[in-house]
Amino acid sequence: xxxxxxxxxxxxxxxxxxxxxxxxxxxxxxxxxxxxxxxxxxxxxxxxxxxxxxxxxxxxxxxxxxxxxxxxxxxxxxxxxxxxxxxxxxxxxxxxxxxxxxxxxxxxxxxxxxxxxxxxxxxxxxxxxxxxxxxxxxxxxxxxxxxxxxxxxxxxxxxxxxxxxxxxxxxxxxxxxxxxxxxxxxxxxxxxxxxxxxxxxxxxxxxxxxxxxxxxxxxxxxxxxxxxxxxxxxxxxxxxxxxxxxxxxxxxxxxxxxxxxxxxxxxxxxxxxxxxxxxxxxxxxxxxxxxxxxxxxxxxxxxxxxxxxxxxxxxxxxxxxxxxxxxxxxxxxxxxxxxxxxxxxxxxxxxxxxxxxxxxxxxxxxxxxxxxxxxxxxxxxxxxxxxxxxxxxxxxxxxxxxxxxxxxxxxxxxxxxxxxxxxxxxxxxxxxxxxxx
Ligand code: UGA
Numbered sequence: 407x408x409x410x411x412x413x414x415x416x417x418x419x420x421x422x423x424x425x426x427x428x429x430x431x432x433x434x435x436x437x438x439x440x441x442x443x444x445x446x447x448x449x450x451x452x453x454x455x456x457x458x459x460x461x462x463x464x465x466x467x468x469x470x471x472x473x474x475x476x477x478x479x480x481x482x483x484x485x486x487x488x489x490x491x492x493x494x495x496x497x498x499x500x501x502x503x504x505x506x507x508x509x510x511x512x513x514x515x516x517x518x519x520x521x522x523x524x525x526x527x528x529x530x531x532x533x534x535x536x537x538x539x540x541x542x543x544x545x546x547x548x549x550x551x552x553x554x555x556x557x558x559x560x561x562x563x564x565x566x567x568x569x570x571x572x573x574x575x576x577x578x579x580x581x582x583x584x585x586x587x588x589x590x591x592x593x594x595x596x597x598x599x600x601x602x603x604x605x606x607x608x609x610x611x612x613x614x615x616x617x618x619x620x621x622x623x624x625x626x627x628x629x630x631x632x633x634x635x636x637x638x639x640x641x642x643x644x645x646x647x648x649x650x651x652x653x654x655x656x657x658x659x660x661x662x663x664x665x666x667x668x669x670x671x672x673x674x675x676x677x678x679x680x681x682x683x684x685x686x687x688x689x690x691x692x693x694x695x696x697x698x699x700x701x702x703x704x705x706x707x708x709x710x711x712x713x714x715x716x717x718x719x720x721x722x723x724x725x726x727x728x729x730x731x732x733x734x735x736x737x738x739x740x741x742x743x744x745x746x747x748x749x750x751x752x753x754x755x756x757x758x759x760x761x762x763x764x765x766x767x768x769x770x771x772x773x774x775x776x777x778x779x780x781x782x783x784x785x786x787x788x789x790x791x792x793x794x795x796x797x798x799x800x801x802x803x804x805x806x807x808x809x810x811x812x813x814x815x816x817x818x819x820x821x822x823x824x825x826x827x828x829x830x831x832x833x834x835x836x837x838x839x840x841x842x843x
Contacts (some may be wrong), residue, residue: 407431407590410479412508413489414441414472416561416669416738417525417554419450420457421488422472424565426464428594434472435479435512445472453737453764456562480515484587487512488525488554490669491677498676500529509539518546521587525554527614527674529681533574533607550575550584551607553614558668559735566594570601574610618674619694624659625666626700632662632841633700633707642841643823662840664743664795664821665704667732672698672741704840705746708793708821709754711838715817716791721755724814726789728782729796729822730762730769737764744795745769747821748776751793761785763798783812791817797824806833 407430411422414436422434422445436442444451448462464470479485489504505526516522522540524533537549551574556564573588575581585604589596596602603613632642642662650657666672675694682691713720732742739745742765752758752775759777762769766778779785782800786792786809794801802824810816816835818825823839830837 407484407587408482409433409591410435410482410485410512412436412476412479412485412487412512413504413526414438414445415488415490416452416454416558417556418486418488419445419461420454420556420561420565421486421525421554422470423457423460423464424562425591426467426470427460427566430469430591432464432470433478433482434470435474435476436472437474439474442472442474453735454561455559455735460562476511476515479512480517482520483517484521484523484591485512485516486523486525486552491526491528492669493673493676497680499680500527500673500677502528502532505532505536506539509536513540513543513547516540516544516547518544519583520544521548521550521584523588524549524551527553527618527670527677528611529677530608530611530615530685531681533611537576537607548576548580548584550588551610552588553610555614555617558738559733567598568595568600570603571595572603572605572610572613574605574607576607615674615678618671619678619691619697621659622666622671622675622701623693623697625661625671626697628660628662629665629704629840630700633703635841639843640841641843643839645841661823663704663797663823664708664747664840665701667741667743667746668736668738669740672701705743705750707840708747708795708819709750711840712751712791712793712817712819713754715819715836715838716815720751722757723790724757724759724788725751726785726792726813727751727758727760728762728785728792728794728801729798730760731765731796731798734796734798737768739765739768739772742769742796744821745773747793747795749773752776759785759789762796763800765796786812788812788814790815791819793819793821794824795821797822806830806835810834 646660729744
């Protein structure tokens with residue numbers, strides 16, 4: 407099929423590359439000429455394992471190109487809108503500026519009978535407004551809502567082989583037409599038996615934010631348990647294992663530590679609350695305020711643990727912070743708990759030296775006041791304490807004996823419960839995890 411993807415950020419670039427990989431003919435449109443140039447050279451402007459290779463293959467096959475000109479989307483049968491919906495500055499609500507701009511710029515180029523598909527995460531009720539905006543310009547176009555559930559770090563596989571597909575469709579003939587086109591787009595995944603939920607706009611929009619709200623709640627739940635565990639000397643990792651064996655609960659997303667961050671979970675739970683308040687059902691989502699508060703509190707808990715382990719004084723102490731990205735296998739530092747901990751420690755007068763395998767440049771652009779070292783070895787040298795805040799494999803696998811030779815003080819704060827306390831203690835380290843005795 408001939409597809410266009412409007413907005414070539416994380417979601418759009420991955421979607422465009424993967425749709426071409428599946429055999430479709432794809433044009434990605436973005437207003438940022440630098441991004442378009444990089445993508446045409448198969449160089450994604452962010453780190454995502456496997457994406458550059460997928461881009462290269464698709465571009466070489468002649469099925470994928472990127473452009474700044476919306477007119478290049480005109481021949482597509484299906485247009486995906488994948489622009490960002492960031493948090494509004496100083497507010498909880500989502501900023502829909504880019505979604506509106508994308509629809510307005512695209513609408514004049516949409517051919518009669520074509521389908522526009524929203525993929526961006528939007529407040530419930532957005533699609534029913536956008537369809538009017540679209541059809542005011544092209545009355546013979548159809549709108550569908552098709553939320554995306556990809557995770558950074560495994561975005562390519564999540565897009566090629568999603569665990570479910572959701573269509574939010576209008577009723578009647580328009581809906582049937584949209585379903586037929588989407589079934590063709592996703593023929594490979596559907597052919598493999600991927601579950602498909604066909605529903606209305608509002609449900610499709612809600613599915614996305616409800617999924618992220620549930621995941622955020624699960625993480626804050628286990629972090630709340632870790633706070634209780636800390637006070638009574640219990641072990642939250644064993645607690646998570648034990649409750650996780652119950653198939654109704656499940657062990658995934660029950661890792662206690664410094665909490666969730668990134669470009670999705672934090673802003674999505676805030677936007678969801680803001681939308682619920684607008685709809686007069688704010689009480690239904692009051693708990694998400696607590697989920698957010700528990701999450702942010704975990705960053706401070708790491709700082710407190712470190713201060714205690716260093717005998718109460720942080721000022722002037724050299725601290726190695728391992729990790730800046732919001733999670734491993736990513737260079738994304740948006741709302742990163744790791745970067746936030748580094749900034750807090752610096753603000754308290756510590757001599758902070760940070761490192762990360764991929765995220766240094768992004769972190770430096772936001773916080774030039776921090777010291778960045780590309781190698782773990784340099785970051786550890788002469789540190790009075792070490793803080794692990796992103797569980798990259800190379801930090802999980804650190805040898806405590808080797809690290810012990812480099813540091814000035816053998817104190818390690820495990821902000822992700824990613825290390826084995828027994829091996830670290832056996833090597834003479836003071837180890838402090840989250841909710842671990
Ligand atoms: C999240 C969702 O998982 C995706 O399904 C969704 O498509 C995406 O948001 C989105 O809305 O676009 P992502 O932001 O890539 O994906 O990250 P996650 O893997 O969900 O991790 C989020 C944060 O939670 C990370 O900071 C991670 O370190 C933290 N986390 C995760 C924990 O603290 N504990 C856990 O047990 C799991």
